[in-house]
Amino acid sequence: MMKQVGSHRLIFWLTFIPPTLWLLIFLLIPLSIIGSFSFSEKRGLIDIELSWILNNYIRAADLIYLSTLIKSIGVAGITTVICFLFGFPLALGIASAPPRWKSILLIAIILPFCVNLLIRTYALIAVFRTRGFFNFGLEWFADLINVPFEPLSLLYNDTAVILGLVYVHLPFMILPLYAGFEGFNKTLLEAALDLGASKLELLTSIIIPIITPSIISGCILVFIPALGSYLTPELLGGPNSQMIANVIERQFMNANDWPFGSALSMVLVYLTFGILALRYLCFNNLYLDKNKRRL
Amino acid sequence: MKIKNNDKAPKVSLDYFYQWWFKVILCVTFIFLYAPILVLIIFSFNDSRRNITWRGFTFKYYEKAALNDGLIDAFINSLTIGIFNTLGSLILGILTALLLWRFRFPFKAVYEGIILLPVVMPEICIGVALLVFFNQIGWANNLPWPLSLSKITFAHILFSFPFVAIIIRARLATFNLEQEEAAFDLGASPGQVFTNVFLPHIRPALIVSGLIAFTLSLDDFVITFFTSGPDTITVPIKIYSMVRFSVTPEVNAASTILLLITLCAAGIALWVHRAKISRIGKL
Incomplete structure (x- = not known):
């Protein structure tokens, strides 16, 4: 018996130490280094001294940087809303599909997700540039109905960035919503229909309240990566559609102002933690609500 | 239910x-x-340099890509990193899954949250943090070839192993503990139980999660961008510099090759997953 307990303790430490060390060395320590850099100041070309000052954060609140941050939040927010508007009906439809169709549709939604983000963004450029296929299609249509046609400049603006972000993040919205629809008890819907509910009432008073946790998960899974996205605004955006990640990259790669870049990244880290904490609180409240109702 | x-x-x-x-x-x-x-x-x-209208079928740009030394080096680097990343994240993922499945310990919920951090945190933050970290500890930049890829590989393992852990943890939920007890009763050592009872049970999950780790590593751009040096170019980084330079069919050809590799890996993963589902269905 004693030997068993001893070997269990051994297995515990054997399984506990390697992943924990990895997270500690390659995530928590690096994050705390940029955390301390964000309170430091630059003394020379490579000299950085930790002096516990807030200058970097005060500079981050400057109008240029603050407006970039607010814009990033706005772009990520619009992306999330569009993903939800498309993802919700899609997930609902897929969840009510016959089993065979279900797996085919799910795989078809997930498959583009396996294709490199860079390649997908590059593919969008070919379709939406001024001499791209979207404009060719419009031109052909305009010729058909005899309307003069000017090619639209669809790329290198905020709309293009949002389009690119939706393109990349849509599966992140569909999958949690689908899991939510799959999970709930469909007899509830039958009961509601029997009691004379309309399809709209079904949606607003049964489906949406029940899958709220899935909606929140999906929105977070789209919003956080969209907020920190670097490649999409870099390739699809114009000079004015820079997002916060592009500003961070420039601080590290070009401007060589690491303390300020660290402060900007830490703002993003704080936002992420804030959103996750909010979700935790929301879920706890939902859980309590349910328990209260049961009582 | x-x-x-x-x-x-x-x-x-x-x-x-x-x-x-x-x-x-x-x-x-x-x-x-x-x-x-x-x-x-x-x-x-497409047989056209400017790549706007269709001018006829050609393999020219695949030949061109195949003769591009920089691109070939990038492919070798990417595949090497991918393989080491798969091995590393499988080991760490199995250990994490075992830990979470088998043991209760204080602050377990917090620990599970921390394990998911590399997945949830914006990539730019992790990339920047690792750039600063490797710089601060003075990681040597002029290591000989396979070792020079270690920075990128370590970073890739960081964001791949949580996926492996989640998938294997889900598979372990269906593991019957009595099997393990029976093996112990019959005199197996812990090592034998691990290799003869435990590993066969999680094998489908191992294959699926290994392939996912491989494609994650092959596709990553942002974190690689911040941990790679001039001698450690991976395919996405190479394609990125080609895209910035010009939009030619050669970029399309390189992208298509990378896309095929990823789709093969994803296809095998889906196939294994389906086989697993149908086997459960028969039982």
Whole structure:
């Protein structure tokens, strides 16, 4: 018996130490280094001294940087809303599909997700540039109905960035919503229909309240990566559609102002933690609500 | 519970699937998701430097890509990193899954949250943090070839192993502990139980999660961008510099090759997953 307990303790430490060390060395320590850099100041070309000052954060609140941050939040927010508007009906439809169709549709939604983000963004450029296929299609249509046609400049603006972000993040919205629809008890819907509910009432008073946790998960899974996205605004955006990640990259790669870049990244880290904490609180409240109702 | 309900009322579907609006949204979404990628693949065979209109079929740009030394080096680097990343994240993922499945310990919920951090945190933050970290500890930049990839590989393992852990942890939920007890009763050592009882049970999950780790590593751009040096270019980084330089069919050809490698890995993963599902169905 004693030997068993001893070997269990051994297995515990054997399984506990390697992943924990990895997270500690390659995530928590690096994050705390940029955390301390964000309170430091630059003394020379490579000299950085930790002096516990807030200058970097005060500079981050400057109008240029603050407006970039607010814009990033706005772009990520619009992306999330569009993903939800498309993802919700899609997930609902897929969840009510016959089993065979279900797996085919799910795989078809997930498959583009396996294709490199860079390649997908590059593919969008070919379709939406001024001499791209979207404009060719419009031109052909305009010729058909005899309307003069000017090619639209669809790329290198905020709309293009949002389009690119939706393109990349849509599966992140569909999958949690689908899991939510799959999970709930469909007899509830039958009961509601029997009691004379309309399809709209079904949606607003049964489906949406029940899958709220899935909606929140999906929105977070789209919003956080969209907020920190670097490649999409870099390739699809114009000079004015820079997002916060592009500003961070420039601080590290070009401007060589690491303390300020660290402060900007830490703002993003704080936002992420804030959103996750909010979700935790929301879920706890939902859980309590349910328990209260049961009582 | 869930299965029981479904059995009782299999016909309660609200038929959203058959409604016109679902079909419209589905068509629009699939065109939106697939058309750009198809166009990209088709135009990798286009015999035109400017790559705007179709000028006839050619393999020219594949030959050109195959003769591009920088691109070949990038492919070798990417595949090497991918393989080491798969091995590393499988080991760490198995250990994490075992830990979470087997043991209760204080602050376990917090620990599970921390394990998911590399997945949830914006990539730019992790990339920047690792850039500063490797710089601060003075990691040597002029190591000989396979070792020079270690920075990128360590970073890739960081964001790949949580996925492996989640998938294997889900598979372990179906593991019957009595099997393990029986093996111990029959005199097996812990090592024998691990290799003869435990590993065979999680094998499908191992294959699927290994392939996912491989594709994650092959596809990563942002974190690699911040941990790579001039001698450690990976395919996405190489394609990125080609895209910035000019939009030519050669980029399409390189992208198509990378896309095929990823799709093969994903296809095998899906196939293994399906085989697993149908086996459960037969039981």
